[in-house]
Amino acid sequence: MWRRVVSASHFTFAHKSIANNKDVCKLKFWEAFTTEIPLKEKGTFQRDKTPFITFVLGGPGSGKGTQCMKIVENFGFTHLSAGDLLRREIASNSADGTMILNTIKEGKIVPSELTIRLIQKEMESSDNYKFLIDGFPRSEENRIAFEQIMGVEPDIVLFFDCPEDEMVKRVLNRNQGRVDDNIVTIKKRLKVFDALNLPVVKYYMEKGKLYKIKAVGTVDEIYKQVYPVFASLNFEQVRE
Ligand SMILES: Nc1ncnc2c1ncn2[C@@H]1O[C@H](COP(=O)(O)OP(=O)(O)OP(=O)(O)O)[C@@H](O)[C@H]1O
Numbered sequence: 001m002w003r004r005v006v007s008a009s010h011f012t013f014a015h016k017s018i019a020n021n022k023d024v025c026k027l028k029f030w031e032a033f034t035t036e037i038p039l040k041e042k043g044t045f046q047r048d049k050t051p052f053i054t055f056v057l058g059g060p061g062s063g064k065g066t067q068c069m070k071i072v073e074n075f076g077f078t079h080l081s082a083g084d085l086l087r088r089e090i091a092s093n094s095a096d097g098t099m100i101l102n103t104i105k106e107g108k109i110v111p112s113e114l115t116i117r118l119i120q121k122e123m124e125s126s127d128n129y130k131f132l133i134d135g136f137p138r139s140e141e142n143r144i145a146f147e148q149i150m151g152v153e154p155d156i157v158l159f160f161d162c163p164e165d166e167m168v169k170r171v172l173n174r175n176q177g178r179v180d181d182n183i184v185t186i187k188k189r190l191k192v193f194d195a196l197n198l199p200v201v202k203y204y205m206e207k208g209k210l211y212k213i214k215a216v217g218t219v220d221e222i223y224k225q226v227y228p229v230f231a232s233l234n235f236e237q238v239r240e
Pocket residue numbers: 058059060061062063064065066067083135170171173174175215216217218219222
């Protein structure tokens with residue numbers, strides 16, 4: 001089990017984030033995190049910390065989920081996969097379930113407000129303040145809606161850059177029963193990725209927030225590029 005602890009140097013970083021995001025905060029989403037809640041025990045998470053948000057981008061099968069699991073283990077992040085949250089809505093027979101299922105089958109993008117509502121709910125009910133938001137934003141529209149609704153920008157953005165043929169191979173071998181893991185839908189998802197997701201990658205590159213990871217090789221080889229990104233942020237490492 002990892003401990004929810006953070007080194008003193010993170011406080012400096014968190015304050016810097018507050019200053020950077022001051023103009024867009026508007027006390028919406030932040031209110032949940034700025035409420036003073038007494039510590040339950042020494043060294044546990046304090047809810048008054050600024051959330052540290054990492055967007056995790058990359059094409060279908062580029063390895064986002066796989067690498068997120070390792071970051072969670074080593075650095076105590078909470079992993080929120082937009083795709084998983086949407087699949088959970090389908091499984092729970094929610095009113096939007098059929099629409100979400102049809103959208104996923106077509107490799108298209110679910111309306112931003114719906115996906116953001118699911119992400120927001122998870123963040124607000126979490127005791128953690130470090131989040132990996134995987135597979136979001138998938139489009140400029142997703143990105144802008146997130147900023148407007150949540151009143152916050154990501155601190156950093158990871159981009160897993162993987163050749164198409166490798167992504168197709170991985171997805172076809174995934175074997176998790178996903179309705180979109182077939183060659184017809186994968187081709188559609190790759191087109192959507194190029195047309196809608198790459199502009200988001202470009203946006204964050206130009207903002208200086210993007211960490212591009214060469215997503216070829218073994219899982220451990222790729223993680224060797226990911227690890228230093230988080231280690232350099234001075235979060236206390238919770239497990240080697
Ligand atoms: N470096 C790797 N080499 C070979 N296979 C990998 C590698 N990384 C992940 N995989 C496998 O490829 C498949 C896709 O990985 P993963 O689910 O992490 O991708 P993803 O980016 O989250 O995809 P999606 O966007 O479709 O959810 C999984 O079966 C995973 O085990």
